Amino acid sequence: MADNGNPFTRDLDKVQANYTPLSPLSFLARAAAVFPEHTAIVHGRQRVSYAEFYARSRRLASALAARGIGKNDTVTVMLSNTPPMLEAHYGVPMTGAVLHSLNTRLDAAVLAFQLDHAESKVVITDREFAPVMKEALALAKVSPLVIDYDDLEFPQTGELLGEIGYEDFVASGDPDFAWQLPADEWDAISLNYTSGTTGNPKGVVYHHRGAYLLAQANVLTASMARHPVYLWTLPMFHCNGWCFPWSLSLVAGTHVCLRWVRAKQIWEALAEEGVTHLCGAPIVMSTVLNAPDEEKRDLDGRIVEFFTAAAPPPEAVLAAMKEAGFNVTHLYGLTEVYGPAVVNDWKREWDDRPAAEQAALKARQGVRYVALEDLAVLDPQTMQPVPADGETLGEVMFRGNVVMKGYLKNPEATAEAFSGGWFHSGDLGVMHEDGYIQLKDRSKDIIISGGENISSIEVEDVLFKHRDVMAAAVVARPDDKWGETPCAFVELRPGASVGAEEIIEFCRERLARFKVPRHVVFTELPKTSTGKIQKFVLREMARKV
Structure with missing residues (x-):
């Protein structure tokens, strides 16, 4: 409660002039205003400017609103890394709705569970995934509006499942649609399901504030200067592409879409589009390194920033990536923390260390993102920090604004995950003397x-x-x-x-x-x-x- 006797609280209220809820939607509006002609999206031969990207996102929002979609309604997408996926990251929340991205490799039963659990009102689905989506929609209890995306750059032959095509749907919308920022930055922006390896997956709910902060932190962590070129080797359905669909608008970067992660297409994009950044699991590094020599391209001495998560890259892989022209940075996070929230922040003085020592340092997960308030290795029983000796095992825990709202319709799991005032990752690790953490295993993998x-x-x-x-x-x-x-x-x-x-x-x-x-x-x-x-x-x- 405000103390009206205190001059720092009296008559110094939050008003429209001095307070706006944080949302990454504002990033696209600014990029379109400042750099309207700059290329925002590359997809095959298709080039989309920031002005067009913004207008199409508004059209999508307008068309959804005309169908009655509004605050806290769920719009589900079954899309690969294509322009509609990027447009959905803006157009869906512009209506106040929540974006739910389906993992394109899941089976029909799991997809149906998610559709029902999320109470999906609209489904936008790519023709490539028509067989499994047809089965999932038949199994699901919900009856959403189904919209088909037909990728003209990479034509598919799958059955059309919906009542309208994506391009016709977007064309029906208003490019000047008067969208609104959320009334509360705590409002949900997206829904991402965990893998569900031991039962039904849990729905992780993100808010606008967290997406805004993590998107900014990505730019700082990746040292993204103005107009970076980002190659989409990371699935956008995975933690909303680690929030990079929103990050790129901050610096008016170019999204290079990649429908399929294949070595030849990766090397072509690296060379022909001038890619500066990409992200992916170690399997992407293997794909790049093990490409036939005839598919590899000369990068003309450019250094490409590669951000990887999951298991730390082995010393031999790091050396091979460096020789191929990539600087690898190790990240760590979970769906529940918007993707990456920990970075192996490399120090210049480590450049002089022997190769084996450098590899050992790079294998550590690192320190907290700038958007994360606290990161610790705690004894899960006592909730006390373990000694910073690089040996004593504890559970890695997170606290801050880039931790999820919680699990959808699952208060018990949410309470358990947040017990003791921390998000419990389930990962076991150690704390080194210099404050860098290192994972040793998942608790279930020891x-x-x-x-x-x-x-x-x-x-x-x-x-x-x-x-x-x-x-x-x-x-x-x-x-x-x-x-x-x-x-x-x-x-x-x-x-x-x-x-x-x-x-x-x-x-x-x-x-x-x-x-x-x-x-x-x-x-x-x-x-x-x-x-x-x-x-x-x-x-x-x-x-x-």
Whole structure:
């Protein structure tokens, strides 16, 4: 309550002149006003200016509003990295509605669950995904307005499911639509579902304030100068593309859409569009590095900034990326914190360290984003910080404005995630003396063998050092004597030929004996749509080894 006797509170109220709720929607309006002719979107041969991008987003908002879509209604999209996905990031929230992006690799049952749980009023779907969406819509209880996107740059043959095409729908809207900023910056802007590997996925709700702050933090973290060129190798359905659909408007950057993540198209975009930044999981690095020589292109000495999350890149991969012209920065985050909220903030004095030491430093997740108020490694039982000794395990926890509102229709899960005044990540890590955190494992991925904890990440790091290993993952395998032992799943480089015994011996020379995998399985690793290895699948496979 204001103290009317205090001169700093008396007659100094928030009014329209001095307070506006924060929202990333304002970024596009400014970019269109200041740089109307600058290219905002590249999609195949298509070029869209900022003036056109803004007008089309307003048309989309107007057309949705004309269909009765308003505050807190859910608009679902099933789209790849194409212009309509970018337009949805602005046009949907311009009506006060909430954007819900579907993972394009999910099965119909999970998609139907999300449609019902989100209470979707509108679905915009790409023809490429017509078969699975037709099944999902048949399974779902909701009956949304269905709009088909037909990509003329990359024509698809899928069935048309809706009553209107996307271009006709947008054309029906007003390019001068008088959209409004949210009345409250705490209003929901988007809905993102977790992977749901142990049951139904949870709906993570983002607010305008968090999206605004994380988008700005991306620009600072990525050192994005005016007019960067960003290649969309990261799926926009994943944490709203780590909020980069909003970040680029801040600096009037160019979005280079990539419908499919393929090596040839990546190298073409890098060379021909002058790409300056891209993001992705380690699988994207593998795609780039393992491209045939005839598909690789000369970058003319340019350094391209590559931001990666998930597992830390192995030393050999970092060296290969540097040689290819990429500067790799390691990020860390979760869906619940708008994507990346931790960065391995590199210090210049580390440039003089030996290569192996640099790789060890780069493997750390790092320090909090500028938009995150607090990051800690705590004992989950006592909620006290663990010693900053680089050895004592604790749970990584977050606190601040880029933590989700909570889980949709799931107060129990929200309360559990926020217990003790922190967001509990479920990730186990250590705090180093210099304040940089390092993940050691997910709590569910720690292998307990004979009472000893084994970090799967530590064993994987050793496997990655083998010259013939392209990818590796380690999980627990039940063992009658030890309880659990490490089981390694290995994906070899093309043309490589190596046996399990050689891999095991390689590990014996570099690990304590109890950490050495007892079993090695050579296989293609199962991955999510964002390139993360599905360890829950591997755990089931390990039981049968």
